[in-house]
Amino acid sequence: MSDVATLVNPAIGSSAKSVSGVHDAASLAHVGTPSFQPLYQQIKGLLVKQLETGEWQPGESIPSEMELAARFSVSQGTVRKAIDELAGENILIRRQGKGTFVATHTETKSSMFRFLRVRRNDGQDEYPESELLDVKRVRAPADVARALEISTGDATMVLRRVLRYGGMPTVLDEITLPGALFKGFTKERFDAYEGSMYGFFETEFGVRMLRAQEQVRAVAADPNTAEVLRVGIGTPLLSVERIAYTYGDKPVEFRRGLCTTRSHHYANELN
Amino acid sequence: MSDVATLVNPAIGSSAKSVSGVHDAASLAHVGTPSFQPLYQQIKGLLVKQLETGEWQPGESIPSEMELAARFSVSQGTVRKAIDELAGENILIRRQGKGTFVATHTETKSSMFRFLRVRRNDGQDEYPESELLDVKRVRAPADVARALEISTGDATMVLRRVLRYGGMPTVLDEITLPGALFKGFTKERFDAYEGSMYGFFETEFGVRMLRAQEQVRAVAADPNTAEVLRVGIGTPLLSVERIAYTYGDKPVEFRRGLCTTRSHHYANELN
DNA sequence: CAGTGGTCTAGACCACATC
DNA sequence: ATGTGGTCTAGACCACTGG
Secondary structure: OHHHOOOOOOOOOOOOOOOOOOHHHHHHHHHHOOOOOOHHHHHHHHHHHHHHOOOOOOOOEEOOHHHHHHHHOOOHHHHHHHHHHHHHOOOEEEEOOOEEEEOOOOOOHHHHOOOOOEEEOOOOOOOOEEEEEEEEEEEOOHHHHHHHOOOOOOEEEEEEEEEEEOOEEEEEEEEEEEHHHOOOOOHHHHHHOOOOHHHHHHHHHOOOOOEEEEEEEEEEOOHHHHHHHOOOOOOEEEEEEEEEEEHHHEEEEEEEEEEOOOOEEEEEEEO | OHHHOOOOOOOOOOOOOOOOOOHHHHHHHHHHOOOOOOHHHHHHHHHHHHHHOOOOOOOOEEOOHHHHHHHHOOOHHHHHHHHHHHHHOOOEEEEOOOEEEEOOOOOOHHHHOOOOOEEEOOOOOOOOEEEEEEEEEEEOOHHHHHHHOOOOOOEEEEEEEEEEEOOEEEEEEEEEEEHHHOOOOOHHHHHHOOOOHHHHHHHHHOOOOOEEEEEEEEEEOOHHHHHHHOOOOOOEEEEEEEEEEEHHHEEEEEEEEEEOOOOEEEEEEEO
């Protein structure tokens, strides 16, 4: 129950009969925080820390706003604002009347394919089938090492897999994972798992993908890829490079996908 | 000053000496709103309406939270939440100590190129030069008409332009605009304007781009495009189709860009 | 019914910008 | 010093879920 830690409250005495003398707490705040961090941000940080340590598992509910407020000795509104931001980052999910839950890649189709931007040209919903082709242990080359923020030559796992839409092979992915986080990864283990790849990472290795960056380019199909995707050699394909991050902006996946845009496209919303 | 309109407040009497009799206003709320809309959403709607009618111009500040609260007879917190959402949608911009401002495509480089996802491969910031090649009046073909939600055969303007990065032609755009909204558009007028295309639309035609959807595909360069972009015929290019929307989710631009990924890529953030 | 998140209020104070 | 947005509180009530 020593959750309270050392919160620094910038708000002073406030209303009521006024607790005089408390003002000095405020000056302490300024001493400790040269840049000023609002209370709800500090609480957000504490919540993230507890999520990171696995105190609350994906799919589970976290304590209610009232309980957290009591635990941290702040008002419900302050906890609320912290949770609001985490919900905005898709790290928590609010469900009115039920509670606040830790986001997961295992429940609905839309949560399983949250990061998949490939869509049918006709706009209909369709989720792909995934087939893992092979898994290799590889020492990280320089570019992959840089992306994953590990050292060149460190152990990695490299998976190749195909995504099929209605049976048609559409995406060929090469996925590189840092070996240190995915010890014991085998093709058999993955094949035995029901669900998405990120769901697998989450439940089997405790690695949660929170956000990702992608770089899209146009390339010509090489002979190998052409065969897998059943297109002519030289056919224009999308090259989609992704770095996915977990807590603390730590990169935990580097991926390169090659995608036909025969009957699908890469969808994006701009705001 | 008849801004107040007919707000329906779901919150009842509340604290203080309690204004008894006000309870019935609540039941009215339920009669009028079968689906229930929170007060701050209603206020958000009113703000959007005023933005739409041009009461507050891009770049200008809107009234302070306190003034809006008084005008709408709600608390500051309620106005605040309405503004929060509009700021989240990049329709308003908050500046602490200064006020809340209507977003514009004319001020900073980053606001001018808010929707541009093309980035240098080495990660450095770089903004392109734009050259308008030609402007034609065209009757909308079926597919464009569908995208713009106009009728086939309606008048449109079709612009072609090139984006150059450090002198290198990188993107060739074909931009279709509904003629009804852009009367008086000429190449000369555009060439005389300093700034981005959306800045031009905003200041010269009062059309504000708020959000957009893009579909990205890989295609082979046709002879014409190849010449403009200085690549070989058949070189893989990104095809980026965009529909841009203004208030009320009204589509006001259909665009197809062809982009070399020699030294640039299409960047995207996934959350 | 009780419990949870969602809305709303009123008031105080802090941080920032400007005069 | 004043005004603006930003934070925080305390308390009330609404909407939704599930026993």
